[in-house]
Amino acid sequence: MNNALLLLAFPLTAVFLIPVGTVFYKGFGRFLSMLSYLAGIVYGIYLFPSILAGSKTVIVGNWAPPFGINLFISPFSLGLVILIFSAAFIIMVTDLQNKGKSGQYYLLYTLFVMASAGMVLTGDIFNLFVFLEIGGIASFALIAAGASPMGSAGSLRYLIQAQITSLSMLAGIILIYSASGVLNIAVLAQFKTFNPAFAFLALALLLFPFMLESKLFPLHTWVGGAYLGADHPFAASMSGIAATAAGAVMLRIVLTLANPQSGFGTAGKSIQTMLIILGGITVLIGEGAAFTEKNFKKTLGYSSAGQMGIIAVGIGLATKDALAGVLFLILNHTAAKILLFSVAGLFSKVSGKEKWADMKGIGRIYPLPAALFAAGAMALFGIPMFSGFWGKLYVLKSAFALGGLAYAGAGAILLGTIFEGIYFMKISHTFFEKSDISLERKHYPFFGIPALFLAAVLLAPGLFPSILGPWVQASVKELLNPISGYVHIILTSGGAM
Amino acid sequence: MRRNESLIHIAAFLLVIGLSAVLYAVFTDTRPGLKALDASLKERVSYHYLLKTAGNPAQPAERKVTVGKSGYEDGSANIVTAIVVDYRALDTLGEVLVLFAASAGVGLLMSKRKRKIETEASPIVTTAVPMIMLFAVVVGLYIIFHGHLSPGGGFPGGAIIASAYMIQFLAFRKKFSGNLFKILESLAGLGILGMGLAGLYTEGSFLANFLPTGELGAVFSAAGIMILYALIGIKVASELSSIIGHFIGEK
Amino acid sequence: MIYWIAAVGIFLFLGGITVIFQKSIKNAVITFGIVSITSSLMFAMMKAYDVAITEASIGAVLTTALFFWTIKRLEEEGYNEKK
Numbered sequence: 001m002n003n004a005l006l007l008l009a010f011p012l013t014a015v016f017l018i019p020v021g022t023v024f025y026k027g028f029g030r031f032l033s034m035l036s037y038l039a040g041i042v043y044g045i046y047l048f049p050s051i052l053a054g055s056k057t058v059i060v061g062n063w064a065p066p067f068g069i070n071l072f073i074s075p076f077s078l079g080l081v082i083l084i085f086s087a088a089f090i091i092m093v094t095d096l097q098n099k100g101k102s103g104q105y106y107l108l109y110t111l112f113v114m115a116s117a118g119m120v121l122t123g124d125i126f127n128l129f130v131f132l133e134i135g136g137i138a139s140f141a142l143i144a145a146g147a148s149p150m151g152s153a154g155s156l157r158y159l160i161q162a163q164i165t166s167l168s169m170l171a172g173i174i175l176i177y178s179a180s181g182v183l184n185i186a187v188l189a190q191f192k193t194f195n196p197a198f199a200f201l202a203l204a205l206l207l208f209p210f211m212l213e214s215k216l217f218p219l220h221t222w223v224g225g226a227y228l229g230a231d232h233p234f235a236a237s238m239s240g241i242a243a244t245a246a247g248a249v250m251l252r253i254v255l256t257l258a259n260p261q262s263g264f265g266t267a268g269k270s271i272q273t274m275l276i277i278l279g280g281i282t283v284l285i286g287e288g289a290a291f292t293e294k295n296f297k298k299t300l301g302y303s304s305a306g307q308m309g310i311i312a313v314g315i316g317l318a319t320k321d322a323l324a325g326v327l328f329l330i331l332n333h334t335a336a337k338i339l340l341f342s343v344a345g346l347f348s349k350v351s352g353k354e355k356w357a358d359m360k361g362i363g364r365i366y367p368l369p370a371a372l373f374a375a376g377a378m379a380l381f382g383i384p385m386f387s388g389f390w391g392k393l394y395v396l397k398s399a400f401a402l403g404g405l406a407y408a409g410a411g412a413i414l415l416g417t418i419f420e421g422i423y424f425m426k427i428s429h430t431f432f433e434k435s436d437i438s439l440e441r442k443h444y445p446f447f448g449i450p451a452l453f454l455a456a457v458l459l460a461p462g463l464f465p466s467i468l469g470p471w472v473q474a475s476v477k478e479l480l481n482p483i484s485g486y487v488h489i490i491l492t493s494g495g496a497m
Numbered sequence: 498m499r500r501n502e503s504l505i506h507i508a509a510f511l512l513v514i515g516l517s518a519v520l521y522a523v524f525t526d527t528r529p530g531l532k533a534l535d536a537s538l539k540e541r542v543s544y545h546y547l548l549k550t551a552g553n554p555a556q557p558a559e560r561k562v563t564v565g566k567s568g569y570e571d572g573s574a575n576i577v578t579a580i581v582v583d584y585r586a587l588d589t590l591g592e593v594l595v596l597f598a599a600s601a602g603v604g605l606l607m608s609k610r611k612r613k614i615e616t617e618a619s620p621i622v623t624t625a626v627p628m629i630m631l632f633a634v635v636v637g638l639y640i641i642f643h644g645h646l647s648p649g650g651g652f653p654g655g656a657i658i659a660s661a662y663m664i665q666f667l668a669f670r671k672k673f674s675g676n677l678f679k680i681l682e683s684l685a686g687l688g689i690l691g692m693g694l695a696g697l698y699t700e701g702s703f704l705a706n707f708l709p710t711g712e713l714g715a716v717f718s719a720a721g722i723m724i725l726y727a728l729i730g731i732k733v734a735s736e737l738s739s740i741i742g743h744f745i746g747e748k
Numbered sequence: 749m750i751y752w753i754a755a756v757g758i759f760l761f762l763g764g765i766t767v768i769f770q771k772s773i774k775n776a777v778i779t780f781g782i783v784s785i786t787s788s789l790m791f792a793m794m795k796a797y798d799v800a801i802t803e804a805s806i807g808a809v810l811t812t813a814l815f816f817w818t819i820k821r822l823e824e825e826g827y828n829e830k831k
Contacts, residue, residue, distance in 0.1 A: 002697060002701055002702045002703060003697065005697065005703040009690065009693070009694065009703075012594075012686075012690055013687070013690060015594075015597070015686070016683045016686035016687045016690060017683065017687070018683075019601075019679040019680070019682060019683045020679070020680055020683045020684070022679075023676050023679065023680065058703075059702050060586070060587045060702060060703050060704055061583065061584065061585075061586050061587070061696070061702060061703065061704045061705050061706075062552075062696075062700055062701070062702040062705035062706070063551055063552065063584055064552075066542055067542055067545060067546070067551035067552075067554075067584055068551075068584060068585070069585060069587045069588065102605065104601045104602075104604050104605040105605060107601050108598060108601050108602060108605065111594060111597070111598050111601075115594075118591075126585075126588060127585075127587060127588055127591070130587075130588050130591030130592065130595070131591060133591070133595050134591060134594050134595050134598055137595055137598040137599050137602060138598045138602070140602065141598070141601070141602025141603075141605050141606060144602075144606055145605050145606060175533050177536070177541075178533045178534050178535075178536060179531040179532060179533055179534070179535050179536055180531060180535075180536050180540070181536035181537075181540040181541030181542060181543075181544075182541075182542055183542070192530075192531060193529065193530045193531065194530045194531045194532075195523075195526055195528055195529070195530035195531060195532045196526065196528055196530065197519070197522040197523045197526035197528075198523050198526065198530070198531070198532045198533065199530070200519060200522075201519045201520065201522075201523050204519065217508075218507070218508035218509075218511045218512055219508065219512075220508075221504050221505045221508050263530070263531070575798075577798045578798075640801065648797035648798045648800075648801055649797075649798060649801045649802075650798065652802055652806075653798075653801040653802040653804075653805050653806070656802070656805040656806045656809075656810060657805045659810065660805060660809045660810055660813075663809075663810070663813055737810060740814070741810075741813070741814070741817075744814050744817040744818065744821075745817060
């Protein structure tokens with residue numbers, strides 16, 4: 001089963017081959033990186049049926065946990081890795097600004113994708129930190145490489161905040177290691193009791209960088225500058241890929257590492273309460289900021305913060321329904337945000353404008369992209385028939401069932417959704433308004449097909465939620481029963497301590 | 498922008514308040530349970546790294562690791578190297594990638610420009626620099642190739658060789674082409690990946706040792722560590738040299 | 749030995765504060781190089797020789813040089829410290 005490490009080896013091969021290849025042929029980087037994502041998708045889908053029957057662990061270097069590093073391939077992690085690779089592939093295909101991008105851009109982008117996939121797969125908290133650093137360094141360069149002159153400023157702001165939070169994660173790792181002597185998530189998940197206050201501090205420090213990636217309050221302040229600076233494809237990847245990986249890691253840390261039977265005990269519960277509160281505030285602040293924002297990319301960035309807030313509330317609730325909702329929302333958010341950003345990229349390319357208010361009437365010239373934008377917006381809003389509807393419904397259902405603080409979270413989600421509906425309606429309406437805009441209509445064949453595919457991805461689980469049934473059920477079962485699933489599989493596959 | 502900045506201040510203020518509250522709680526909490534520094538030496542995974550019993554943790558704890566003997570699970574005399582390149586090799590591959598990303602990012606962002614001021618280095622510098630360079634390169638190579646025996650390894654050795662390149666530039670203004678470094682970086686990276694895949698197909702696990710561990714303390718021992726460190730050394734040296742080249746940034 | 753470590757630690761702390769409050773960037777970079785080489789000594793005293801070598805080669809030599817190149821480029825682009 002250790003062959004599953006090839007999931008990370010495909011992009012790595014591309015990363016190392018790109019600098020050699022671009023010396024001889026300039027377009028090599030784009031071609032090879034897309035090929036490596038495709039290889040990852042195909043291999044992931046090939047593995048999927050056997051993983052659905054039973055999760056497996058991958059041991060690196062022949063050292064059994066807790067001594068070596070291990071990856072964990074389960075329906076949950078493998079599904080999200082396939083999602084990440086597919087998102088990267090579609091973003092690359094729909095990238096209309098690819099002229100003049102050097103091989104180094106694709107190298108860094110592939111490293112970013114590889115690091116996100118690694119974060120989802122790994123079973124060791126220090127290895128998690130290493131993947132976070134790879135993804136972080138690649139992100140700083142990619143944001144700064146964006147076409148806008150604001151790129152460097154946004155990148156610098158993101159760099160400072162991300163470095164501080166990743167240092168805090170390192171501090172958390174040091175605290176956990178000095179108290180327990182192990183770094184493996186599976187071993188820590190059934191360790192001796194930690195002091196509750198100490199456990200809360202360590203877990204909070206450990207979660208900071210992932211709260212930053214998923215733009216949770218109060219770590220959301222980088223969103224404006226970074227989204228303004230990055231070009232459209234990378235802005236799409238920041239909300240489609242990085243936020244997905246961060247959500248998966250938060251699920252892993254909160255539900256597996258700090259499960260109720262573990263030594264972290266009540267600290268895990270307090271972290272969940274913290275996530276509900278912060279998630280609720282994030283929904284309000286994110287949707288509110290998106291509501292007042294005029295720049296297209298920033299609007300979409302803040303709306304992504306709002307969506308991640310709902311996901312955080314769902315993680316905090318941690319019931320069977322809420323987790324199913326979180327999985328639906330993660331899928332919906334990734335597909336919808338890529339669709340919206342690619343339409344925004346197309347519109348700003350053909351009109352040369354950055355603000356959505358300046359794009360009046362563009363939908364009359366490009367009816368299909370504007371209609372797809374409306375579809376993506378409806379999916380994020382949660383209109384029935386889209387997968388976002390099921391996600392929000394499940395999260396709200398379990399929030400109302402739990403009561404107490406969860407009511408406040410549910411209220412925040414509902415209020416945020418109203419804001420979200422209003423501004424998305426306003427934007428979609430602006431596209432179809434009558435105006436004297438005159439643009440020559442160009443054809444982009446590589447835009448339409450992937451965008452239609454994304455719309456299908458948004459619609460299919462909404463109309464027939466049972467398509468995702470086996471995956472969602474297996475993932476929720478894995479996340480809610482960490483001892484009999486995760487820990488058992490990892491510690492019995494090789495010698496335990 | 499102004500509104501955004503005050504938001505950052507508020508966020509930072511809230512974070513500091515929250516963290517200090519939690520820190521206060523940690524220092525005053527007297528409930529039972531593990532706190533920082535509570536892991537005894539024998540509970541830590543590093544205890545088994547020191548005794549080289551990670552593959553079989555149940556072995557008697559009084560075992561001694563002696564130089565000159567063979568048959569250990571990991572033949573490296575330097576325990577830090579054993580952890581970095583053998584027990585936790587995937588993290589090292591990750592660290593190599595962090596540096597790779599940094600070098601590629603510098604290449605992506607730094608532009609080239611024409612040099613404005615041209616000054617010749619003095620004869621004292623041009624006479625002394627070759628000697629220093631020779632010394633630095635020899636030390637760098639020694640550190641790389643004795644990584645499994647004495648302190649150091651691919652990272653510091655590669656950095657020392659890169660600093661030799663830097664001193665050379667200061668004295669003679671000779672610059673190698675960026676493509677040379679790019680190709681060296683890539684080939685070394687592919688070599689590391691190849692070592693990992695070779696482990697996967699011979700021993701069934703990525704980056705596993707597939708060479709004999711040899712006698713502890715001998716020059717040719719510790720399985721693939723010397724090859725891996727040589728590759729890492731090439732990679733680090735060429736990456737840092739290319740970063741230096743980009744910072745100089747002359748045409 | 750513990751007193752030596754404490755003395756070097758106090759020196760590091762004071763050096764770090766000096767770096768922050770330097771008026772001129774160049775002085776700050778040089779002071780930072782001194783702090784780096786002292787911390788390398790600190791690592792050596794704590795018997796972490798691997799880290800000491802890395803800190804001496806990267807922290808003290810390479811980063812200082814890169815900082816100076818950056819300042820030089822900024823000056824050529826028109827940045828002036830005195831303003």
